[in-house]
Amino acid sequence: MQVEDRLKELKVTINKKVPRGVTVTDVEFEGPEMVIYTDDPKRFAEDHDLIKTLARDLRKRIVVRPNILGDTEEAYDMIKAVVPETAGITDIFFDTDTGEVLIEAEKPGVVIGKNGSTLRDITMKTGWTPKAARTPPIPSVTIKQVRQYLRESRDERKEFLRRCGKRIHRDSIYTGRDHDQWLRMTTLGCCRQVGRAAFLLSTPESKVLIDCGESPGATGAASSPYLNVPEIYPFNNLDAVVLTHAHLDHSAFIPLLFRYGYDGPVYTTPATRDLATMLQLDYLDVNNKEDRAPPYSSNEIREFVKHTIALGYGDVTDIAPDMKLTLHNAGHILGSAIAHFNVGNGVYNVAFTGDLFYGKSRLFNPAVSQFPRLESLIIESTYGGSDDFSPSRVEAEERLYEVINETLGRGGKVLIPAFAVGRSQELMLAIEEGMRNNRIPKCKVYLDGMIKEATAMHTAYPEYLNTDLRNLIFRDNYNPFLAECFEQVDSYDKRQQVIFSEDPCVIISTSGMMNGGPVIEYLSNLAESPKNMIIFVGYQAEGTYGRRIQKGWREVPIGKRGTIVINMEIQTVEGFSGHADRKQLMNYVQYVQPKPERVFTIHGEESKTIDFASSIYKKFHIQTVSPQNLETYRLV
Amino acid sequence: MQVEDRLKELKVTINKKVPRGVTVTDVEFEGPEMVIYTDDPKRFAEDHDLIKTLARDLRKRIVVRPNILGDTEEAYDMIKAVVPETAGITDIFFDTDTGEVLIEAEKPGVVIGKNGSTLRDITMKTGWTPKAARTPPIPSVTIKQVRQYLRESRDERKEFLRRCGKRIHRDSIYTGRDHDQWLRMTTLGCCRQVGRAAFLLSTPESKVLIDCGESPGATGAASSPYLNVPEIYPFNNLDAVVLTHAHLDHSAFIPLLFRYGYDGPVYTTPATRDLATMLQLDYLDVNNKEDRAPPYSSNEIREFVKHTIALGYGDVTDIAPDMKLTLHNAGHILGSAIAHFNVGNGVYNVAFTGDLFYGKSRLFNPAVSQFPRLESLIIESTYGGSDDFSPSRVEAEERLYEVINETLGRGGKVLIPAFAVGRSQELMLAIEEGMRNNRIPKCKVYLDGMIKEATAMHTAYPEYLNTDLRNLIFRDNYNPFLAECFEQVDSYDKRQQVIFSEDPCVIISTSGMMNGGPVIEYLSNLAESPKNMIIFVGYQAEGTYGRRIQKGWREVPIGKRGTIVINMEIQTVEGFSGHADRKQLMNYVQYVQPKPERVFTIHGEESKTIDFASSIYKKFHIQTVSPQNLETYRLV
Numbered sequence A, B: 001m002q003v004e005d006r007l008k009e010l011k012v013t014i015n016k017k018v019p020r021g022v023t024v025t026d027v028e029f030e031g032p033e034m035v036i037y038t039d040d041p042k043r044f045a046e047d048h049d050l051i052k053t054l055a056r057d058l059r060k061r062i063v064v065r066p067n068i069l070g071d072t073e074e075a076y077d078m079i080k081a082v083v084p085e086t087a088g089i090t091d092i093f094f095d096t097d098t099g100e101v102l103i104e105a106e107k108p109g110v111v112i113g114k115n116g117s118t119l120r121d122i123t124m125k126t127g128w129t130p131k132a133a134r135t136p137p138i139p140s141v142t143i144k145q146v147r148q149y150l151r152e153s154r155d156e157r158k159e160f161l162r163r164c165g166k167r168i169h170r171d172s173i174y175t176g177r178d179h180d181q182w183l184r185m186t187t188l189g190c191c192r193q194v195g196r197a198a199f200l201l202s203t204p205e206s207k208v209l210i211d212c213g214e215s216p217g218a219t220g221a222a223s224s225p226y227l228n229v230p231e232i233y234p235f236n237n238l239d240a241v242v243l244t245h246a247h248l249d250h251s252a253f254i255p256l257l258f259r260y261g262y263d264g265p266v267y268t269t270p271a272t273r274d275l276a277t278m279l280q281l282d283y284l285d286v287n288n289k290e291d292r293a294p295p296y297s298s299n300e301i302r303e304f305v306k307h308t309i310a311l312g313y314g315d316v317t318d319i320a321p322d323m324k325l326t327l328h329n330a331g332h333i334l335g336s337a338i339a340h341f342n343v344g345n346g347v348y349n350v351a352f353t354g355d356l357f358y359g360k361s362r363l364f365n366p367a368v369s370q371f372p373r374l375e376s377l378i379i380e381s382t383y384g385g386s387d388d389f390s391p392s393r394v395e396a397e398e399r400l401y402e403v404i405n406e407t408l409g410r411g412g413k414v415l416i417p418a419f420a421v422g423r424s425q426e427l428m429l430a431i432e433e434g435m436r437n438n439r440i441p442k443c444k445v446y447l448d449g450m451i452k453e454a455t456a457m458h459t460a461y462p463e464y465l466n467t468d469l470r471n472l473i474f475r476d477n478y479n480p481f482l483a484e485c486f487e488q489v490d491s492y493d494k495r496q497q498v499i500f501s502e503d504p505c506v507i508i509s510t511s512g513m514m515n516g517g518p519v520i521e522y523l524s525n526l527a528e529s530p531k532n533m534i535i536f537v538g539y540q541a542e543g544t545y546g547r548r549i550q551k552g553w554r555e556v557p558i559g560k561r562g563t564i565v566i567n568m569e570i571q572t573v574e575g576f577s578g579h580a581d582r583k584q585l586m587n588y589v590q591y592v593q594p595k596p597e598r599v600f601t602i603h604g605e606e607s608k609t610i611d612f613a614s615s616i617y618k619k620f621h622i623q624t625v626s627p628q629n630l631e632t633y634r635l636v
């Protein structure tokens, strides 16, 4: 049956199931959801079981939306009029995907009103479903920009969601007994290397790409996944793209897909959408600054945002006629997810860990390791080598304090190259606590690159942070990210001032592998003096300047800047990585439920993926594969 | 540089290298060859080193052809006039691909003339290069038909060869250092099963399909390889198809490629081309008789013939800018070949054994096991299980004689289902010798199905037979295939006569796995009497009637014919297979030179490919893979 006919039938069925007097005027697939349009949204709202029953009977994610969604400008004025000024509204964002309006205010309680009376009032008057949220303590330019993109593309997005919904709910082609079913995974990058993550899942029915990142430190064709092989090309054959997290080694080439014909959805968490947008915009910026022609423009980043379908952890979502996707916390960075696929009505289940941290960090809970079903696990191996044991976070912090004390004590400056997202916040929290508890002297901690912006996003998405930190910020009203030691560097002049000031200080700057970004500026000025210190706290990929310096190069040719002679001290403090170490990785495989039949080790140097795979086989008797790039494995 | 410019340059270069007075008027790529057109073919013919030197300097296969190739009809008359009538000319075949004319005669010596004088005379008068051959003792309808196809499509074929030549010699796209090279093998069938052989080799530059067969006994989608996956589709992206041998599990779906857009070359031996044509035509026939819609028509078989580029064993041939192919004797059936690929100027070498016999049989020499280079070996595993030891050919013949004696002794008929190609001829030779040496009583040996035709082709291509047999036929002038015990069944009446005669006899009939063909007719009439006997001498695939009867089914439902009750005796005589047994397979891996880095075991039931692979690993410490269908492995 065609989708249109199915929708007509569904409308008849639903109208029979709803109470007398309630009219369902329209049923539409919009993205993965089935939207029921009605004149009586309140009847649905009152009878909560009604939606639940419908969802269960029809096996769909159901959303009820009023026929008349007030014009957003009128609604805006209405909300401003209804909510008392004391609420301190800072932003009103209309999400036309969901019919919800997000009201950010200094005092969200005032927006809600006594027993929710103000919210109800808003619904009655505007048709929109209001949600009140606390204004993030640090404003994020990126979130503002993303909301702006979504606002501008409202109509286009509606059209996109309906088209996408119809595609997801299309009829299966291969249902005959005659047809033999299969599920394949193709590796387009990230095998026996760290970088350019890209994996394809395909069945006779559908094709899904997981991640599409760059290879840090690589140039030319080697920097991107293999996107011109017939398995993936042309891109408009893809049903979906799934993004595990925002780091560029997973996200950098997603906008490129839109340049070359992709026009479908990108499933990811809202936090990843926003963080990835920030990192992609910066990626363009760095490319431009380094005189490399970027492979796409900000237009394609906007396309990425417009085509994102944001999912919360745990939402089970139809993404193709024979595939359901669920994202789960991966513990790695804000919004990072393990992508779990249920294929062919549960016939086969496969999880891609993306990048993983399987322990409690200052920021996040450990990665989820319980799944309803699981046959294949595709797991990262950054620290999968047999020697890759990291010290505990506590030991790491001790060591960090030690190195900082030493450097500050001799009047030097500490330069910490760090990914803007994840490690920087972890370091900030450690350093802030160290100063608060007098473990290290009080001094300025300068943040350069996108660290402040990334931090702002952490406070805008508190639901991803672990309970302790959330409590500290919202219950105890102490936001460590706002501590006065932190100072943003946002201009050339300011950077020069930091560099040439006499005062010892700590500088946390991007990029984390020193392959671009303001950290290079600091390096070239601070390298000369043996009083200064670089502390490496994260993984340095082969081919990056960071790796070279870490390995002991004392003369580093940095493109057109010439050669930097390095006299400053180099230290590596292990234990701050956002990646599980060998012990955590083995624990993860041991504790993951249910026990998978097969484990693929990826996202690691060749020797590490192979060693990790063979250790898993020896210890747990699970079939393992350490695939190469450009291979295809049959899962079913 | 474009191919056209390259050809112009080559013409200039060659004209500088040839002796004064010789003019090269044109240089063309035709298929894998570089053809030099000249008005002085005799000067080239005289100075044999000239072509050799040119070939070495230009690193091309060079053919010299006179500008004026006489009109074939005039040349025909001329040859008839020049050659004395006593030669007994039976066929004159002009091969426009090569400029050769094949003169088949009862007395080829008379065609050659004293010291080759008659041949020289023909060259002078016609421009064609004559070759004399002995008229095959049994005329082959198929060979006649194939020559007819080629004759009819002369102009089209010229156009095809030039187009194909330009494609082979096109410029490489990926030559930059930036580009990383790879070689991949994709399994489209024949993994963990016997049947539907189809493998794809691909590089950034080119794509080659090896075999494209059916799965005997399977129906619907499962009977053909996976031809609708993006790795292979669309077919016009293929650079070449290589056919290892004629059996339908390797050749049946090659004509289908032409129906769906393929328009390139099929590289194979001349014998395989002709045998495959016969088997494909029969495949259509059987499909029609069984009321199954055949997937293509005889038009596509004609396309297959027209697009064939015939290669002899050992010819090193450019088939793509970065691939050279060499076919080597596989010992399995007439014309069967191991396909050896040299990729990227020797960077990587991979051999597909096709079906293999690694011992001397009555018909052929053992498979070739020496290669200039070899990194990966893809080897068949039909009898790769740890118990798959066959008796020697001598033991097998003893046992065959025993069972025949027993049956004839009790007045019964012996029915031997056999592939038309290979096993039938092996049996004929054994039975004929048995009768000649009085090991079994003299009786009629009826041949039904295409066995006679297949036998005819064996005598038309004596160069593929082993030395003993060739000597027997041509030196000792005794052709065992013509022994008087053999009698062809070529009509319904004749078949009924054989079935209902009182005389004991032996019947060899197709198909070899009893999934169609006249053998079914014999079975349904002979099954009733316990005096009669079926002897299985070849592999019976899962799902075929042969397998069921062999397993002991005593009531066999045969489609619309109803159920056959089987009272006749069933015996399996092992040792006649055209496939290497476990011992031969292990020997092959042991003796193959050079030792490959990796072995893939295919063309065998799941347990056998796995067992064979793990035994190779244990015994020879070579990395092994037992791939599944639809997987891709990275070789480089």
Ligand SMILES: [Zn+2]
Residues within 6 Å of the ligand: A245, A247, A332, A355
């Ligand atoms: Zn990451």
Ligand SMILES: [Zn+2]
Residues within 6 Å of the ligand: A195, A247, A249, A250, A355, A603
């Ligand atoms: Zn990563």
Ligand SMILES: [Zn+2]
Residues within 6 Å of the ligand: B245, B247, B332, B355
């Ligand atoms: Zn065969």
Ligand SMILES: [Zn+2]
Residues within 6 Å of the ligand: B195, B247, B249, B250, B355, B603
């Ligand atoms: Zn075969």
Ligand SMILES: [Zn+2]
Residues within 6 Å of the ligand: B160, B263, B307
């Ligand atoms: Zn053609």
